[in-house]
Each structure stands twice: as structure tokens, then as C-alpha cells.
Amino acid sequence: MTDPSHAGSLLTIDVAAIVANWRLISQGVTPAEAAAVVKADSYGLGAEHIAPALAAAGCKTFVVATLDEGIALRSVVPAAVILVLNGPFPGTEAEFAAHSLVPVLNSLGQITAWANFAKAGSGAPAAAIHIDTGMNRLGLDEAELDRLAARPSVLAGVRPILALSHLACADERNNPMNEEQHMLFTRLAARLPAMPLSLSASSGCFLGRNYHFDLVRPGAALYGINPTPDRPNPMAQVVRLQGKILQVRDVDSPRSVGYGATYRVTGPGRIATVAVGYADGWFRSLGNRGHGMIGGVKVPLVGRVSMDLACFDVSAVPPSQAHPGALIDLIDPDFTVDDAAADAGTIGYEILTALGRRHHRRWLTGAEEAQT
């Protein structure tokens, strides 16, 4: 971990806000259970810091993508149920059992391999079954479910504790595909023995009670991304990313900025060079499109983003606020991860998972004094 005085950027993660967001969703879906999706290292924000806080708040089920994520998570939430979405690659079944990880079985191949593994050992370790209802990405389709139903002994061998599916368009609440997937999920789940069901991730939690089933799986919403893009964001903001100004240049004659000379300063003004670049996950697509905030003033990113640097036109900010060593907010409660994503032409999820390793990271637990 970097020393904050060395680092060109500071990433502050409000763990207390993540816990508050989980509580809000958990209360909203009662009596359904709210899990917490902490895959991709909690969307890049540090699962080892976040998952224990959620467990302490009452979260009993966590969701990761890969076996390695599950193994790492097990060491920080020893008593939790951990679902692993990608399921086992051939030959890794014993690793799942050794760490009490629940594989999501996505295909007849994974189900058969898990059943064979269970048969060879002492009893059937718990697993989940993924039903595909329209993503066509992972999961069993109707024909495969029929073949599975014809072999009940296979399914008995895997001890399924959950059947789940995934909505493709849940962030568009009026998209008819939501209701189609809901109906298909209900219909296909009936081909399996009775077991708890789960359909919704963050946005699905806000589609109404009949989308909650027994377990919801919020991820993005926990980290402050708006799960209801056409309405105000009900979630608390979690992330603050600040870049340090290395140099401020007074410009009094026309000149270009950065690689390719894509931006031209025309009038008198000041350009601040900040120690954040695309190697820090500050996407190159933000060139001449991004923004930062200094003292409540929104300032434009000018020129191309370099690997280690980005330039901002700080002419509108007093020099007392924009000087070498001063901080510029790249994500904050007034310019959110969703706002940065809109500038970059992507979604907040990718802004978070791309956050680089050079940021000095700190996690607020709510025990600190108030910080501004």
C-alpha cells in the first residue's frame, strides 16, 4: 500500500455507507433475504474490508464469481454462505468443498461433475442451480432442465439449496423482457424439486415484491450505483476519488495539450496536470469529455488522458484552490460514479472495477471523525 504523501491519488471507500445501502435493501425486500455481491473484489473496492462489515450487520450470504475469490473471501467471513457464480472448472470440485463454497452449477456438465464428486466423497456438498431465462450466457435452458428432470438421481446427488436466474434488462423497469423472464423463471423452476429461488440483482430489488423470491443479490447498489436510472438514486454514495495536482500552467497564448494535440487552449487560462491516468483506470475515453470538481466547481478534462496524467482546465477556480499538491475530486457525492461513467461512455460498474492499484486507499468504517 502506498504512503498517502507519495501517492498521486486518494481513494476513500465509505464502508459505513455500503452497510447502510445493504440495510436499506434488506429492509425493502423483507421477508426475502438480501445477499451481498462482492465479486471482482467487491467491484474493485476491497472485499476483505467490506464483507466482514456486512457480515457484522447481518448479511449471511455472499456472492463471488470465481473459486479464487471464494477462497479469499472464506478467510474473512468464516461462517457465511458463499455462492460462486462461475461454478467449478473440471477438477476443482474438491477445492470448493474444502472451503465450503457453494458452486453455482451452470450446465449439465457441471452438475454431472459435481454429482460424481459428491458420490465419491462423504455426502453431497450444497450447490445452486442456474436457470437461464434469457441472458444466454450461463445456466440451463428448458431442454437441459427436461433432461435433468429425467434423471432425478443426478440432482439428488448435488443437494441444491438454491435455484437462481439473472435479469437482462432490470435497469429498464418498463422493459417487457423483465416480466417474460419472471414468468419463465417461475415456470422452469417448477421442473426442479422445491427449493429457495433467487432472480434479482440490484435493479431487480426495485421491480416490486414478486421479483424478490427468497433471496436477492444486490451488488452495484451497495456501492452507490443507481439501481433505478430513470429515478433519483436511493443509495448513499460510497466512493471518493481525488487526484493530486502536480503542476499548474498559466497559458496566455494559444497552444495544444497532450498527445495528438487534440485540445487547443485559446484564451488566457490555467491548466492543471493531475497525477491520474488511464493506468489508474481513468479511462482514455474521458479525453476531452471528462470532468473533475474543485471546491464545488466542475472543471473539464482537456486533451487526451495519458497513462499517468490527465489535464484539467482550472481557469474557473481560484489559484488558492488549484495549486501543486491540491486535490481535485474525480468522483465524489456531487459528481458520482454514474456521472463519471456517463462521461466515459460506460457504466458505473466498469468505472469501479477499473480503479487502479496506485490509488492510496482508505476505508471509512463510521468510527472516524466526520470527514469532508
Added chain:
Amino acid sequence: MTDPSHAGSLLTIDVAAIVANWRLISQGVTPAEAAAVVKADSYGLGAEHIAPALAAAGCKTFVVATLDEGIALRSVVPAAVILVLNGPFPGTEAEFAAHSLVPVLNSLGQITAWANFAKAGSGAPAAAIHIDTGMNRLGLDEAELDRLAARPSVLAGVRPILALSHLACADERNNPMNEEQHMLFTRLAARLPAMPLSLSASSGCFLGRNYHFDLVRPGAALYGINPTPDRPNPMAQVVRLQGKILQVRDVDSPRSVGYGATYRVTGPGRIATVAVGYADGWFRSLGNRGHGMIGGVKVPLVGRVSMDLACFDVSAVPPSQAHPGALIDLIDPDFTVDDAAADAGTIGYEILTALGRRHHRRWLTGAEEAQT
């Protein structure tokens, strides 16, 4: 580090090819010296593995962006000159000296702070001076150089060993800005005491002998990115990225794939879901635009890229080559990092620095048996 059997993707870095690329450039610029740019963890490929191999091949000067990168590098190349491009943030001067790092001083403020630090200690630690010739990002402009020249005692206090600048458009060999910057660099460097000069990074090495000065600073070219985009790539390929297929779905009726249902399969075919997503640096902008290679066949990425998964239409590949557990090449010598960048709408540099932490990484040193 992940276990290769656990991992959803394998990243192979040919260190011997990096060394060969450095040698090619070094020989091409003789008698100028060739440094090696290993900032951003060697463009995401592992400086601790790469820099020692380059040092063993004769590379004497390394370039990083930040103090922390310099400190980490010092432990693996104890005898090398290490230039730190961003220079010192206020108060970090002693850390530079403690690790024998050469700061690139980018402003009068950094120069003054370094001189004051040197005066307080025992003699002047070496530093480099950055002259801005048109990037308007970091470095001293003409007016600042004049002010510096008026205070020779300040410059004497910093013991400069190199003056450098940076070309904005070197990858466009006919861009008149190259010659403008070259002339300005020569003219402005004359305001400083005589010292070694450096102007060119990767592409500049190929602009002709008068761009080499005393030191060139190749980075991208070492890692296989084409420094001469309008001509065949003179560099050896370095990176192979392979994703593992989790599931293959036979599709016989029209259906959509992935989030937002942006892709629709029309005819009979097969869709492979691969355990690589944007959290692995496989950009979301590759949705419906990217490609992979299986057995020499180029297959299209279909639908949106998910956080942990991407889908490919593998209808053109025999099932014996596209099955769960099989590998698909996302970057290889026949589909290079530049090709992937073109699909993603970015440059190879960003493809490399975005490569995520979940890939199982291995470094080839040339001592292994031939691998295909």
C-alpha cells in the same frame, strides 16, 4: 497468485521477447543509450520480472512515473539509474534520495524544493530537468527556463544529469509537430548548462538519428506495441491472453445474448461463454465489436461484455476445439494487442495497463521449452 486450474484466464508474458525488443532498439540508436520505461508496473506486465531481465541484458537506465514505483523497482535493479517522471510531491524529497531515485523536475517549484533539500543535506543528489516543448502537461516552458537561467545558483544546487522532453505526435512520422518540437527542444536546452539530452520514447526511436540525442526512452515498443503504426510492426509480440470457456450453448432458435439483449442469434449456431469480463480489463467497449481466436479462426464477441464473462459466437469452430475448459486466445501473435485495441476503440497501451488481477500470470524467460 491464482492456480492455473482455478483461473478463468491465463496471461503469458514473453520476457525474452521484451529483452529482444530492447536489444533491437538499443542497437538501432547506438551510440545513444536506450533506457527502458517500466512505469505502471511495466505497462501492467510485471516490472519485478521484466526490469531485472533488461538489466541483465545491459539496460542501465529505467523510467517510472511515481515515487512508489521507483522504490519498488530499486529493490530489483539495485545498480540502475531510475528516473521518476512525476517528480517529487512536496515533502517527499528525502524518500527519493534514500532510494537513489532521480526525480524528473517538472516545474520551478519542484526545482526550488529539490535545491533546498540538497542544500540542507550533504551535497546535491542527481536530478533531471523536464523541458515542455508542446505537450503542455509537465515541464518548464521558455519563460520558466529564462527565470531559471537568471538564477544559476538554484540549478547548480540540483546537479542535473539529463534534460528531457516528450513528443506529442511521434507515432505520426509526417506530423510537422515532431520537427517543431525537435527544434524547440534543441533551442531551449541551450538555456541550460551542457548535459545529456533525451527527447524520444518508442515512436521517436524510429524518426531518425537526430531524434535520438543521448538517451531514448522506449516503453510501448518493448511490450510489442507497434511504434510505427503506418508500417509493419518491427517488434516481437510479447503478450498472450487466453480465456477459458465455461459453457457452450447450442442455439437453434432466435434468442438474445447478454445484458440489454443487444445481440440476437438468428440461425443455428453455438455460443461460448468465457470467464473473462470487464473486471479483467476486457473492456466493455468490446461488446459486439471484439474478437477472439480459436485454432486460427477469428470468432466474434457477441452481446455486451459482463463483469466476469464474455460470449463468443463459435459456430465456425469445431466442437472439439470449443468446449468447456478449452481456451480462446484474446491476444496472441496473430491477433495482437494493437488489434484488440482497435476493436475497443483505444490504444494498445490501455489494453495492457488494464489487464486485471484475476488472470493467472506466467513469465517466459526463454529457458522454458518451446510453447505454442
